[in-house]
Amino acid sequence: MIVQKHKKFRHHPLCKRINLTHLCFADDLIMFCKGERASIDLLLKAFNYFSKATGLVMNSGKSNFYTNGVPASLVQEIEQVTGMKRSAVPFRYLGINVPSKRLSIMDCNCLIENVVAKIRALGSRKLSYAGRVVLIQSVLSTLHCYWARIFILPKTIIGAIEKICRQYLWYGKDPKENPALVVWEKICRPKKQGGLGFRDLHTWNIATIGTYVWWVQQKTDHLWVRWVHAVYIKSANWMDYEPRSGASWAWRKIFQVKNMFKNLLSTGEPYTAQKGYFFLKPLTDKVAWYPWILNKWICPKHSFFCWLVAQNRLLTQDRLVRMGILDTNSCEVCGVMAEDHSHLFFGCAFSKQCHILVQNWCNVLVPAHDCIQWWIKWRTHSATKKKIIGVILASLMYHLWQHRNACRIDKIVMKLVCLVQKVQQDVRARLQLLDLKCNSRSVLDWVKNL
Numbered sequence: 001m002i003v004q005k006h007k008k009f010r011h012h013p014l015c016k017r018i019n020l021t022h023l024c025f026a027d028d029l030i031m032f033c034k035g036e037r038a039s040i041d042l043l044l045k046a047f048n049y050f051s052k053a054t055g056l057v058m059n060s061g062k063s064n065f066y067t068n069g070v071p072a073s074l075v076q077e078i079e080q081v082t083g084m085k086r087s088a089v090p091f092r093y094l095g096i097n098v099p100s101k102r103l104s105i106m107d108c109n110c111l112i113e114n115v116v117a118k119i120r121a122l123g124s125r126k127l128s129y130a131g132r133v134v135l136i137q138s139v140l141s142t143l144h145c146y147w148a149r150i151f152i153l154p155k156t157i158i159g160a161i162e163k164i165c166r167q168y169l170w171y172g173k174d175p176k177e178n179p180a181l182v183v184w185e186k187i188c189r190p191k192k193q194g195g196l197g198f199r200d201l202h203t204w205n206i207a208t209i210g211t212y213v214w215w216v217q218q219k220t221d222h223l224w225v226r227w228v229h230a231v232y233i234k235s236a237n238w239m240d241y242e243p244r245s246g247a248s249w250a251w252r253k254i255f256q257v258k259n260m261f262k263n264l265l266s267t268g269e270p271y272t273a274q275k276g277y278f279f280l281k282p283l284t285d286k287v288a289w290y291p292w293i294l295n296k297w298i299c300p301k302h303s304f305f306c307w308l309v310a311q312n313r314l315l316t317q318d319r320l321v322r323m324g325i326l327d328t329n330s331c332e333v334c335g336v337m338a339e340d341h342s343h344l345f346f347g348c349a350f351s352k353q354c355h356i357l358v359q360n361w362c363n364v365l366v367p368a369h370d371c372i373q374w375w376i377k378w379r380t381h382s383a384t385k386k387k388i389i390g391v392i393l394a395s396l397m398y399h400l401w402q403h404r405n406a407c408r409i410d411k412i413v414m415k416l417v418c419l420v421q422k423v424q425q426d427v428r429a430r431l432q433l434l435d436l437k438c439n440s441r442s443v444l445d446w447v448k449n450l
Contacts, residue, residue: 130300
């Protein structure tokens with residue numbers, strides 16, 4: 001039975017131009033018609049034919065109908081005929097709330113609840129900073145991306161998600177209002193620019209909506225594209241189009257996004273959300289230390305720690321004094337000099353002795369002042385050997401910091417040999433996980449002797 005061709009059937013006013021009667025995804029079905037008894041009966045009759053042919057029937061307890069401008073008497077008739085109850089928008093479809101007007105903060109509360117639930121479920125595990133970074137990138141941001149591809153989210157909601165992710169990154173499953181070690185704006189920079197590769201959620205939201213702008217411009221064969229051309233754009237030129245005053249809030253937002261990307265779309269190149277994102281947030285100069293710190297060779301927790309060192313954001317004694325937390329800035333290990341990044345890793349007598357032992361072990365000159373600058377300027381060895389030296393240096397700096405914390409908190413001073421042994425164990429374990437590809441026999445022999 002073809003409902004659209006029946007002479008008594010009347011489409012929903014906004015669906016007539018493209019003959020739209022239903023949307024179906026898996027076992028979710030939405031049907032549309034004009035609010036009159038004849039059209040409703042025909043739509044239900046067609047659905048009954050479908051049920052008999054497929055064996056799929058309606059669950060009246062989980063189904064609802066929605067009306068606007070329909071007499072109360074007709075609403076009662078529909079309830080009696082269908083067994084469904086009348087409900088009000090927004091309704092939930094495919095995991096999101098579908099409102100009839102502007103997306104409100106209340107409509108997005110379930111998104112916040114999902115993010116918090118994920119943290120409670122997965123946050124019970126004792127994860128390092130590096131583990132939390134992976135969780136935020138793979139799970140929490142994904143929940144946002146699903147919504148961001150459909151709606152322009154309120155800035156309050158985006159701010160709330162970023163706050164949850166930021167607090168979880170620094171303090172784990174128990175959120176605190178304490179300040180973060182690194183501002184969120186820096187964290188959201190690409191890794192090559194010194195960040196962790198997180199996305200700026202608001203910018204990414206706009207970039208994903210830009211995909212719709214591109215589809216409309218290209219008249220892509222999507223139902224929604226056909227609908228907006230039939231209802232809104234009609235015969236107008238999309239790039240010169242201006243929405244009428246009565247247009248929906250969502251459509252006016254898409255129009256605003258179109259104006260943001262006008263210069264990008266005028267190039268004629270295919271649009272992607274990633275292109276739109278970097279159009280709004282252009283790439284800047286790369287940081288020199290990126291190849292050493294943020295690569296697959298280094299253990300993730302060592303990599304994150306070295307990233308904090310490069311940002312000069314460790315809570316050393318001199319910084320704690322500036323924050324008003326401590327009164328003295330003397331080194332926790334040697335107790336002689338003021339403790340800052342340079343002294344802790346290179347100037348402290350304990351650190352210098354560790355450097356000598358590591359140097360004797362790996363037969364490579366270890367930096368005496370600045371690890372990052374030394375690595376950048378070091379051009380005398382193969383790329384493989386250089387990366388392995390980076391693994392050694394990262395492990396050494398990490399364990400020097402761990403030793404400093406043990407001195408400060410537990411008042412335990414570790415033996416030099418024990419600390420170097422920990423570095424050796426970390427490096428050997430890491431090299432076993434890596435697929436070394438090197439044609440240099442001397443480098444391979446050097447690796448075997450580590």
